[in-house]
Amino acid sequence: MAKTQDDQDTVWHDFKDAVNMSPSELETWLRKDESKESGQHKGGGESVGHESGRRIVSLLRTKRADLSDDDYAHMRKVTGYVHRHLAQKPSGDVKETTWRYSLMNWGHDPLKG
Numbered sequence: 001m002a003k004t005q006d007d008q009d010t011v012w013h014d015f016k017d018a019v020n021m022s023p024s025e026l027e028t029w030l031r032k033d034e035s036k037e038s039g040q041h042k043g044g045g046e047s048v049g050h051e052s053g054r055r056i057v058s059l060l061r062t063k064r065a066d067l068s069d070d071d072y073a074h075m076r077k078v079t080g081y082v083h084r085h086l087a088q089k090p091s092g093d094v095k096e097t098t099w100r101y102s103l104m105n106w107g108h109d110p111l112k113g
Helices: 005-018 023-030 033-037 048-060 069-086 098-105
Strands: none
Touching: 005 069, 023 033, 023 048, 023 098, 033 048, 033 098, 048 069, 048 098, 069 098
16 A cells, blocks of 8 residues: 555655556557457456456546545556556557557556657
8 A cells, every 4th residue: 555655655656657648548458349358257247348448547636635545555556557567568560459548547658659
């Protein structure tokens, strides 16, 4: 948990670095079939990443002063996921891959500069 202000600052900055999609870009992406189909699905329902994407939109629209410890914990989870999956980049063109789609569900489009 992000207990101290320094911890919260670190988590905030790491999250903002990892998430390179705006709330509106992420919302648009989450409505697409490719978004809904990628990732691990819990019992045939919504994927973990898709659910996380909806929460990320909410976090991006929340004033920093209003973030809870649970929000900071999710931000840390997002940052970890993005970093782990970026390290697993497949070879070749990734434009239409489940690897990219999964990352986008978590708020990171690897094709953005």
